[in-house]
Amino acid sequence: MANNTLQVLLKRIKQIVGPENVSINKEDLETHAKDRSFHSPVFPDIVIWPKSTLQVSEIMKVANSTGIPVTAWGGGSSLEGNPIPVKGGVSLDMTKMNKVLKVLPDDLQVRVQPGIIGDALNKQLADYSLFFPAFPGSSFLATIGGMIANNAGGMYAVKYGVVGDWVLSLEIVLANGDIIRTGNRSFKSVSGYDLKRLFIGSEGTLGIITEAVLKLTAIPQKKFAVMVAFPSITDAAQTALLLLRSDIKPAAVEFMDTEYIRLVNLARNAKIPEKPNIIIELHGDEQIILRQLKVVIKTCEEKNGKVYKKFISEEENRQLWNLRRPPRDVLPKILPNTGVLSAEIGLPLSKVEDFLIKASELGKKFEVQTIMFGHIGDGNFHGWALYEQNNEKSWKKVTKLNELLVTFAIQAGGTTTGEHGVGIGKRKFMPIEHPTSIDIMKNIKEMLDPKGILNPGKLLPGK
Numbered sequence: 313m314a315n316n317t318l319q320v321l322l323k324r325i326k327q328i329v330g331p332e333n334v335s336i337n338k339e340d341l342e343t344h345a346k347d348r349s350f351h352s353p354v355f356p357d358i359v360i361w362p363k364s365t366l367q368v369s370e371i372m373k374v375a376n377s378t379g380i381p382v383t384a385w386g387g388g389s390s391l392e393g394n395p396i397p398v399k400g401g402v403s404l405d406m407t408k409m410n411k412v413l414k415v416l417p418d419d420l421q422v423r424v425q426p427g428i429i430g431d432a433l434n435k436q437l438a439d440y441s442l443f444f445p446a447f448p449g450s451s452f453l454a455t456i457g458g459m460i461a462n463n464a465g466g467m468y469a470v471k472y473g474v475v476g477d478w479v480l481s482l483e484i485v486l487a488n489g490d491i492i493r494t495g496n497r498s499f500k501s502v503s504g505y506d507l508k509r510l511f512i513g514s515e516g517t518l519g520i521i522t523e524a525v526l527k528l529t530a531i532p533q534k535k536f537a538v539m540v541a542f543p544s545i546t547d548a549a550q551t552a553l554l555l556l557r558s559d560i561k562p563a564a565v566e567f568m569d570t571e572y573i574r575l576v577n578l579a580r581n582a583k584i585p586e587k588p589n590i591i592i593e594l595h596g597d598e599q600i601i602l603r604q605l606k607v608v609i610k611t612c613e614e615k616n617g618k619v620y621k622k623f624i625s626e627e628e629n630r631q632l633w634n635l636r637r638p639p640r641d642v643l644p645k646i647l648p649n650t651g652v653l654s655a656e657i658g659l660p661l662s663k664v665e666d667f668l669i670k671a672s673e674l675g676k677k678f679e680v681q682t683i684m685f686g687h688i689g690d691g692n693f694h695g696w697a698l699y700e701q702n703n704e705k706s707w708k709k710v711t712k713l714n715e716l717l718v719t720f721a722i723q724a725g726g727t728t729t730g731e732h733g734v735g736i737g738k739r740k741f742m743p744i745e746h747p748t749s750i751d752i753m754k755n756i757k758e759m760l761d762p763k764g765i766l767n768p769g770k771l772l773p774g775k
């Protein structure tokens with residue numbers, strides 16, 4: 313941005329939010345240049361921390377009239393470059409709008425501002441024996457606004473669905489500064505087009521979320537889980553499917569391949585059998601889930617599974633999810649100069665086994681080390697492909713591998729992204745996944761943001 317334009321903008325924005333809520337310091341620009349993905353950082357020109365919906369509206373009016381890009385920022389924990397301001401301009405940091413506005417326990421609802429961190433919200437809701445169940449694994453750093461904008465999903469999506477399933481209404485500031493509300497506080501509504509759904513998962517490209525009403529549920533009485541090792545990927549995948557087709561409704565069914573387990577053992581000093589493993593977690597009344605756990609274990613054993621450990625107490629449950637936490641930290645220590653292309657897709661359940669076999673075959677063919685894990689219970693898979701840093705040939709191999717696996721997922725009736733969003737990395741697949749509806753998406757973007765100022769360079773190819 314030209315210096316004189318920046319100075320004019322700075323002056324105007326300071327009048328709106330106060331000088332303490334604007335920054336052009338290198339440190340602040342750097343913090344807002346990069347998420348947790350492998351995508352390259354791009355610095356914004358200015359960081360703004362609004363404190364109210366009206367301030368967001370005023371900021372958008374200024375940006376729209378001057379054509380300055382605005383990219384919303386939550387916790388910056390995205391994995392596809394979603395909040396990286398690739399065209400510069402404003403990084404709109406929403407973390408100072410972080411209040412719980414009202415808990416409505418009799419309605420099983422809460423009204424929140426978008427900047428509140430997931431775990432902080434659940435901590436406050438615990439006083440009412442309620443919780444928001446659809447948080448991603450990053451709920452310790454991700455904000456509600458970022459989760460809604462990415463339509464994040466977590467380990468418990470099998471039982472509870474994803475973040476968007478729990479959003480009842482939204483307040484949104486549009487590109488031109490208009491403030492709209494969409495949705496309502498009834499659990500059921502068929503009144504008109506579901507515009508709320510349009511904004512869920514739109515990655516900040518259609519509007520800025522300034523408030524949300526979320527549905528809640530009771531905290532389960534108990535959580536019991538088991539981790540089981542299988543001799544092969546096939547046994548693990550088939551057992552997961554068997555359990556999902558039974559009348560047991562697990563809260564989580566997670567998969568980790570042998571390589572992932574090897575890294576977990578190194579990173580967390582654990583001794584899990586180095587084989588494909590699945591985790592099954594059950595929520596509910598103690599007696600009921602104890603009975604179900606026995607059935608789960610019997611089903612696993614009949615498919616050659618060997619129980620590694622049962623996780624019954626709260627402390628053991630914490631240990632379990634600490635073991636499952638991606639062991640990225642250990643990679644630079646054991647494999648220096650190694651980069652990780654982190655990928656993710658969604659599949660129909662019946663295609664999971666084929667996908668895992670395909671990934672393993674392609675890894676061997678391309679001589680690329682792959683590490684597969686993910687939410688097998690809802691067909692959402694994650695993979696890391698390792699490459700040699702600063703080696704163009706090695707990078708090309710992993711990107712080609714990624715392309716083939718994403719294409720496999722689309723052809724299998726799945727999707728390029730089950731939870732991380734399109735961001736930068738998946739844009740090129742959008743016309744392939746949506747050949748008959750991509751133009752409607754482009755028209756919606758054009759209508760709501762004709763100047764293309766909201767998170768440009770994301771989600772849709774072209775703008």
Ligand SMILES: Cc1cc2nc3c(=O)[nH]c(=O)nc-3n(C[C@H](O)[C@H](O)[C@H](O)COP(=O)(O)OP(=O)(O)OC[C@H]3O[C@@H](n4cnc5c(N)ncnc54)[C@H](O)[C@@H]3O)c2cc1C
Nearest residue numbers: 386387388389390448449450455457458459461465516521
């Ligand atoms: C360790 C780790 C584990 C993870 N586990 C999961 C997981 O289990 N499941 C999962 O789905 N993801 C996971 N993620 C990815 C990421 O945490 C989620 O996508 C999360 O929802 C991003 O939230 P955020 O607040 O960090 O948003 P950001 O990364 O800051 O932004 C996300 C997107 O939302 C937009 N945005 C932010 N706030 C607003 C707003 N108020 N209005 C409009 N647009 C906005 C941004 O412009 C951007 O496009 C994980 C990431 C990490 C680092």
